[in-house]
Amino acid sequence: MSPLPTPSRIRTPAVSSRELSTRPSAWPAALLLLTVLALTAIYVTAPAxxxxxxxxxxxxxxxSSAMAWGIRRNRPAAAHAWYLLAGAPLLGGVGMGLRLGLAGVGDGGGIVAxxxxxxxxxxxxxxxxxxLALLRARRGAGAHSGLDGGLMAVAALLLSWTLLISPLLANADMPVSLRFINAAYPTISVAVLFVGALLAMTEIRxxxxxxxxxxxxIGLAxxxxxYALASVGRPTLPLWAANASYCIFYGLLGAAALHPSMAALSRPALSRVRGYGNTRFIAVAVALLVPAATIAIRSPSTVVERVVSALVVSVLGLLVLVRITGAVNRHATAEVRLERQANQDPLTGLPNRLRLVSHLEAALAHAHVxxxxVGVLFMDLDDFKIVNDSWGHETGDGLLNVVAARLTAGVRxxxxxARVGGDEFVLVTQEADSAADAVGIAGRLLTLFDVPVALQSSHIVMTSSIGVAFAHPAERAVTAEDLLREADTAMYRxxxxxxxxxxxxxESMRTETxxxxxLEGSLREALERGELxxxxxxxxxxxxxxxxxxxxxMRWQHPDRGMIPPIEFIPVAEATGLIVKLGRWAVQQAAAxxxxxxxxxxxxxxSVNVSPRQLRDVQLVSVVRQALHDNGLPGAALCLEITESILLDDVEATKATLDALKSLGVRLAADDFGTGYSSLAYLRLFPFDQVKVDRSFVSGLDAGxxxxxxxEAVLSMARALSMTTIAEGIENTIQRDRLISLGAERGQGWLFSAAMPAAQATEHLLDAQIERGHVELVPEIPAAADPTPLPPALAPHSPRQVSKLRNLTG
Structure with a gap:
């Protein structure tokens, strides 16, 4: 027999050569089997x-010795179970020795036998x-498996009773004590079969x-x-063949204890949900057919046989009834659980969106009659993300449960x-006769948050934004999704x-939606159509x-609507994710x-603005790197402007992305500085090079x-942190002069120039160069001259620029 290999599907972690040298292997089990085979051959050739x-x-x-060694070697969790098993071959050997030793004592019967x-x-x-100890260590096979094993055992017992036990007990030529002893062996074999079947059902195959x-x-059986057939006068094989089967059983028992996998056999089974496998189905089906076939082949002839057969068949029927009842109950329980999971939010226990829509549809149908x-109130917690980021998701979940409890207690x-999203809740009311009533109910919900929420030794003050939609279904055809969408739109307002x-x-919101x-549909095609x-x-x-x-x-020249300002299409791009594609193009175009x-x-x-979604784009760093490389730009030539609100989203991931950008040499600017959260803290945490003073502060410099x-505080702080500054929104000389007196270095705004297309920006730079006197007037090129194009710096200028040059040169 070949060695018993470790299953190839079992993955083991990498170990050192020293650990491999001490790890149990399968060769002792193989050696034992070879030894047992050799000894079995000796026994078979001379059994008597x-x-x-x-x-x-x-x-x-x-x-027995191999099992004791295997227990010490493999250290199973249920060592006592293996020690019990190790006693079986020891007693079996003693019994065989006694059987052979007492063979010539007396007449071979009576007490001696x-x-x-x-x-x-x-x-x-x-x-x-x-x-049974192994089965207990593996934490059983489950009630349904026990019933299936019981069906097999009862069927085997009936078959054993009909063919073996009953004839043995009826054998008048055999002493009564010997009859019961011989009948005990097939009975106990059925018990071994039953326990073995249960063990096989613990995912150990x-x-x-x-x-x-x-x-x-199998060898034992x-x-x-x-032996049992020989006892009833139906010999099929010589008795030495039976003993050889016992030899194989004992050898395999020892090999099982020596093999390293015996430790896994002693551990709790993995809890898995499996279907009814073919093997198990066939075994149970055979178990159900055996009684009928047995009784049909050999009908009970005595009262005892009839009583026992009827009793066994009754037990079998009872087991089948219990098995069916259990299966039906489990199916019903599973259906209830699945229905609950499909209609209930797992965190708060509130109805989920599926249950909400179903309820709202029923409410609309009832209201139509x-x-x-019907009013729908769509509620979203304000700044809930800050709670998650500051105190962790466990605290956030606790807050959601508190909110759910307050809402449940505060409604009729x-x-x-229902909970329909992370921090979104929806209330459906049929108690409102008008939109004003629905708004009043929403106002009542707002008061539920007046009391701070105590979580982790902190008191969190929560507010919420509520959107209300109301309809009379009898007057206006409306669906559940319509009302939810309208309430959602109002909530975002x-x-x-x-x-x-x-x-x-x-209705104005409907038009806006x-x-x-x-706008979203047009924006998806704007880049390909060259409108951006x-x-x-x-x-x-x-x-x-x-x-x-x-x-x-970025600017969008719409073919029908004309120039669409960024304040209209950038939020749409951000909400739909299109900003990632547009942002990549913007970086590439600006770099070019x-x-x-x-x-x-x-x-x-x-300077190029980066949106929240762009900062989460895994390709942002590679896009910037490629743009710099394609246009021969040093990293310091590009500055990415990041608003403070972006920095609230996953601080660790944001910092990692900014550090990766800094490794390219790119400069980073804190945009709209002073309008967000914890400005100084973020300046110290993130690798910023520059601060942009928000236009809302600059606009008030001329108002005293x-x-x-x-x-002045912002500029002083930037200087203390060795950062440069840019002031936005400079519109007049008073603001400019005041900024200079406060120490501002650079600025931008309508005082200097509005944003302009690339061609106009080129003229702006050329005008500035001319005014500084750095460009010489280039004479007109004769028609017959060499048409080879001149370098950009020597190319002819526009008539306005040529005129300005002549005025400067006299």
Whole structure:
């Protein structure tokens, strides 16, 4: 017999050569099997001699010794189970020795004949006890598996009773004590079959040690069957063949204990949900057919046989009934659980969106008959993400449960509250007769958040934005999805106003929504149609007035609507994810224009805005790297502007992305500085090079308010952190002069120039170069001249620029 290999599907972690040298292997099991086969051959050739008896006893001793060694070697969790199993071959060997030793004592009957059996039968009991201990260690096979094993065992018992046990008990030529002893063996074999079947149902079928035990059980059952048939006068095989089967059983029992997989056989089984396999189905089907076939082949002839057969068949029927009842109950329980999972939010226990839509559809149908109205309140917690980021998701989940509990306690019994998203809840009410009533109910919900929420020794004050949609189904055809969409739209309008208030959906929002959808559709094709373009606003050195770079700003020239401002289409692009594609194009286009200008006008820089979705784009760093490489730009020539609100999204991931951009040499600017959260903290945490003073502060510099103090503080802080500054939105000389006096270095705004197309930006740079007197007037090229194009710096200028040059040169 070849060695028993470890199953190839079992993955083991990498180990050192020293660990491999001490790890249990399968060769001892193989060596034992070879030894047992050799001893079995000796026994078979001389079964009735002392040499044969010695070989049999030696097999039993080898098996017991091997099992004891295997237990110490493999250290199974349920060692006691294997020690019980190890006692079986030991007692079996003693019983065989006694059987051969007492063969010539007396007449071979009476008490003397029973002595070997009195030793052998306890070996079976040890075997069953060991298997039961293994089954307990694997935490059982489940009630349904137990019933299936019981069906097999009862069927086997009926077959054994009909063919073996009943004839044995009816054999008048045999002493009564011997009849019961011989009848005990097939009965115990059925018990071994039952426990073995239960063990097989604990997801252990890929275990080598289990299969060694299983094949051994077949050998044990074969030996018992041969002896039992011989006892009833139906010999099929010689008794030495039965003993050889026992030898194989003992050898495999020892090999199972020596094999390393025996440790896994002693551990709890993995809990898996499996279908009814073909093997198990066939085994149970055979178990159900055996009784009928047995009774049909050999009808009970005595009262005892009829009673026993009826009893066994009754037990079998009862097991089938219990099995069917259990299956039906499990199916019903599973259906209830699946229905609950399909209709219930797992975190809060509230109805989910599926249940909400179903309920809302029923409410609309009922309201259509009664003529009453239906209100939908769509609620979103304000700044819930800050709670998750600051206190963790566990605290966020706790907050959601508190909100769910307050909403459930604060609504009427006829009203349904559902959770439809992360921090989004929806209430459906049939108690409102008008939109004003629905708004009043929403106002009542807002008051539920007046009391702070105590979580983790902190008191969290929550507000929410609520959108309300209302309809009379009898007056206006409306679907559940229509009302949910309208309430959602109104909720976002509340968010746009700062949150913490109730907004009722009206027709203007419907028009706005339709317009937004149309805008989104056009935006998806705008880039391919060439409708998008980059405009550039100069960034000026406030002291010298020279242009040091540009800020790239995207513009959309719609074929029907004309120029669409970024404030309209950028939020749409951000919400739909199109901003990632547009942002990549913007970086590439701005870098290309900058490369051309730097080759003509010298060192210039380019600032490009980065949106939240772009910063989460895994390809952002590679896109920037490629844009720099394609246009021969140093990293410092490009500045990426990032608003503070972006930095609230996953701080660790954001910092990793910014660090990767910094490794390219790219400069980073904190845009709209002072309008977000924890400005100073973020300046210290993230690798910024530049601060942009928000236009909201710059606009107040000529009004004599507190903006002077704020701007001065921002500029002082930037200098202390060795950062440069740019002031946005400079519109007049008063603001410019005040910024210079406060120490601002650069600025941009309408005072200097509005954002302009690339061609106009080129003229702007050329005008500045002419005014500084750095460009000589290039004479007109005669018609017959060499048509080879001149370098950009020597190319002819526009008539306006030529006129300006002549005025400068006199």
């Amino acid at each position: 001699t002392r040499r044969g008896a010695a070989a049999f006893v030696l097999i039993c001793l080898c098996a 029973l002595i070997p059996d009195l030793v052998t039968i306890p070996a079976y009991l040890l075997l069953i006890s060991g298997l 890929s275990n080598t040690a289990f299969w060694a035990l299983a094949v051994g059980w 074969t030996g018992d069957l041969v 009664t003529g009453r109205g 019994r006829s009203e349904l509250v 509340s968010k746009a106003r700062g949150g913490g208030e109730v907004v009722l959906f009206d 339709a317009s937004r959808i149309a 373009a980059m405009h550039y606003q100069p960034i000026i050195n406030l002291m010298s007035g020279q242009t040091t770079g540009f800020e790239a700003l 224009d900058l490369g051309r200008w730097r080759s003509q006008f010298g060192a210039l820089s380019m 308010g507190d903006d002077d103090v704020i701007v």
